[in-house]
Amino acid sequence: FNTVSCGFDLNNKSETILEKTEKMAENVYDAIKNHDSEQLKEQFCERLQPGKETAVDKIYEYIDGEIETLETDFETEHFARAGGGGKIRGDKLSKTFVFEIIITTDKGIRYEIGGKGDIINTIEPKDQGLQVLRVYKQNEDGTWNYSKGYLQIGSELN
Numbered sequence: 651f652n653t654v655s656c657g658f659d660l661n662n663k664s665e666t667i668l669e670k671t672e673k674m675a676e677n678v679y680d681a682i683k684n685h686d687s688e689q690l691k692e693q694f695c696e697r698l699q700p701g702k703e704t705a706v707d708k709i710y711e712y713i714d715g716e717i718e719t720l721e722t723d724f725e726t727e728h729f730a731r732a733g734g735g736g737k738i739r740g741d742k743l744s745k746t747f748v749f750e751i752i753i754t755t756d757k758g759i760r761y762e763i764g765g766k767g768d769i770i771n772t773i774e775p776k777d778q779g780l781q782v783l784r785v786y787k788q789n790e791d792g793t794w795n796y797s798k799g800y801l802q803i804g805s806e807l808n
Contacts, residue, residue, distance in 0.1 A: 667745060667769045671732040674780065675749035676724055678765055682709055683717045695767060695779035698804050705783070705803050712785055712801040715755030722751040732769050744771040744778075760788040780804065 665673070674693055681690035691702040722729045735746035747769040754760050767781035782804040786794055 667732040667747070668730060671730040671747040671749060671769050672724065675730055675751055675765065678763065678780070678783065679720060679751055682706060682763070685710070693780040694804060695777045695781055697776040698781060708801065708803060709785055713755055713761055714759050715757035717753050718756040719754040720751065721754060737773060739773050742772040744768045744773050762786045762794065
């Protein structure tokens, strides 16, 4: 049987886990850019999908303006990491992923959108997918504050 989760086929053996992570980052960006709540909801793991219908609205309440520029080059930049962390229990395993993409709005404000979760999870299949999405606004002096003032959607599962 095939497992389709997070908006793409996670059992596609021809794709590496890094390629799957990169594809998820692109799907998240496209969903936000196109105000597509359903596409964004599909990126979250099954256990966290309920209530994500308003995730895109929450992001646009947080960011100032419309996305004008994607600064992250999906073809050449190292914006995603996969396969780290994780757990092994017998013949089952989980592997984590993270990604960060930078966007600029039509108001000239830069934001970092970061995601993390399990790219593979055969221990708890309902946890496979995006688990937390954070949006950070760049400070006027060009620095980033990663400890406060950001938007978080989802939560890290225990």
